[in-house]
Amino acid sequence: MTYIHELPQWPTFRWNLQGIADRLVAVRHKQGRLLxxxxxxxxxxxxxxxxxxxxxxxVKSSEIEGEVLDRDQVRSSIARxxxxxxxxxxxxxxxxxxxxEMILDATEHYADELTAERLFSWHAALFPTGRxxxxxxxxxxxxxxxTGPMQVVSGPMGRxxxxxxxxxxxxxxxxxxxxxxxxxxxxxxxxxVLKAALAHLWFVTIHPFEDGNxxxxxxxxxxxxxxxxxxxxxxxxMSAQIRRERSDYYTILERTQKGDLxxxxxxxxxxxxxxxxxxxxxxxxxxxxxxxxxxxxxxxRPLNARQRIVLNRLFxxxxxxxxxxxxxTLTKVSQATAARDIEELIAxxxxxxxxxxxxxxxxSLVDTQT
Numbered sequence: 001m002t003y004i005h006e007l008p009q010w011p012t013f014r015w016n017l018q019g020i021a022d023r024l025v026a027v028r029h030k031q032g033r034l035l036x037x038x039x040x041x042x043x044x045x046x047x048x049x050x051x052x053x054x055x056x057x058x059v060k061s062s063e064i065e066g067e068v069l070d071r072d073q074v075r076s077s078i079a080r081x082x083x084x085x086x087x088x089x090x091x092x093x094x095x096x097x098x099x100x101e102m103i104l105d106a107t108e109h110y111a112d113e114l115t116a117e118r119l120f121s122w123h124a125a126l127f128p129t130g131r132x133x134x135x136x137x138x139x140x141x142x143x144x145x146x147t148g149p150m151q152v153v154s155g156p157m158g159r160x161x162x163x164x165x166x167x168x169x170x171x172x173x174x175x176x177x178x179x180x181x182x183x184x185x186x187x188x189x190x191x192x193v194l195k196a197a198l199a200h201l202w203f204v205t206i207h208p209f210e211d212g213n214x215x216x217x218x219x220x221x222x223x224x225x226x227x228x229x230x231x232x233x234x235x236x237x238m239s240a241q242i243r244r245e246r247s248d249y250y251t252i253l254e255r256t257q258k259g260d261l262x263x264x265x266x267x268x269x270x271x272x273x274x275x276x277x278x279x280x281x282x283x284x285x286x287x288x289x290x291x292x293x294x295x296x297x298x299x300x301r302p303l304n305a306r307q308r309i310v311l312n313r314l315f316x317x318x319x320x321x322x323x324x325x326x327x328x329t330l331t332k333v334s335q336a337t338a339a340r341d342i343e344e345l346i347a348x349x350x351x352x353x354x355x356x357x358x359x360x361x362x363x364s365l366v367d368t369q370t
Contacts, residue, residue, distance in 0.1 A: 061239035098125035110226035166207030192228030197270035241277035291315040306331040321362035
C-alpha cells in the first residue's frame with residue numbers, strides 16, 4: 001500500500017478549483033450571513049453563543065476520538081477563562097482544563113504564528129500526566145522512532161486492519177517545517193477556508209505526535225477558520241458537525257491518504273461539512289434567543305437561586321430527564337426542598353410533569369417558545 005506522503009510529488013497537493021468553486025462561494029456566503037446575524041445581537045447574547053459553541057467544540061472534538069468529557073466542567077472552565085458569570089462553577093480536572101486551554105489559544109490568538117513550540121504546548125496540555133489512558137507517551141514533543149510505526153488501526157488484537165501509516169519519525173522535523181512555513185505564509189495564495197481544509201488534512205497525514213493528532217488537526221482548522229473571519233468569537237462548531245458525520249469523516253480521510261495528491265474530494269467534503277456546521281449554528285442561536293425571551297417574560301417572578309440554576313441548565317443542555325433526585329443533587333438540597341422548588345415552578349406554569357414513563361416522575365419546560 002502506498003500512501004500520499006510516499007509519492008514523489010509530496011506535498012504538492014492539487015484540486016479542481018473549478019469543480020468546488022460553487023461550493024466555496026455558497027459556504028463563504030453562508031459564513032458571512034451567519035457572522036452578520038450574530039453581530040446584530042447584543043454583547044450578552046454573543047457571549048452566550050460563544051460559550052455554547054466553544055463548549056460543543058471541546059466536547060465533540062474529544063468524542064470523535066472516543067473520549068467523553070464532562071460538559072459542565074468544560075462549560076465552567078471556558079466561562080472562567082472568558083470572564084463570564086454563569087453562577088456556580090463546576091471544578092474542572094486538569095485534563096479538561098488542558099483541552100479548553102488548547103481550543104481557546106487556537107481561537108483567541110488566531111493571528112499569532114503557529115510554531116512547533118506552540119504545538120508542543122497544545123500537546124502537553126492535552127496529556128498533562130504524560131499518559132494516554134494507561135499508556136505512557138512523550139508529551140510536548142514529536143513522536144520518536146522508539147515507538148515504532150505510527151499506524152491507525154481497528155479490529156481485535158491479532159486481526160487488526162491498518163487504515164493508515166504515517167511518515168517515519170525521522171522525517172518529522174522536515175515535514176513539520178514545511179507544513180508550518182506554508183501555514184504561516186502570508187494569505188492570498190489560497191482562500192482561507194480552503195486553507196483550513198488543507199491544513200487539517202496535511203497535519204493529520206503527517207501525524208507528528210504519539211496521540212492527539214486528530215484533536216490538534218481540528219484546532220488548527222479552527223484557527224484557520226478564525227483567521228478567515230478575523231474574529232475570535234465562535235458561533236458554529238466544525239467538530240460537532242464532524243462528530244455527527246464521524247463515519248464519513250474517517251472514510252474520506254482514509255481514501256484521500258491512500259489516493260494520489262488530487263484532494264478535490266476531501267476539499268468538497270470539508271466544504272459541505274462546514275456548510276452543515278453553519279446550519280447547526282441556527283439551533284444554537286435559536287436556543288439562546290428562546291432562553292433570553294424566557295427570562296424576559298419571567299423577570300418579575302420571585303425565583304430562588306436554585307430554580308434559576310436548574311432552569312438555565314435545562315436551556316443549556318440538560319443530560320437526560322429532570323427528576324427531583326437530580327434537582328436535589330445538582331443544587332445540594334434535600335429531596336423535600338427539591339420537591340417544593342419544582343412544585344412552585346409547576347404552579348407558575350414554567351415546568352410540567354412528563355407523561356408517566358418510568359419509576360421516577362420527570363419534569364420539562366413548558367415555556368420555551370420565543
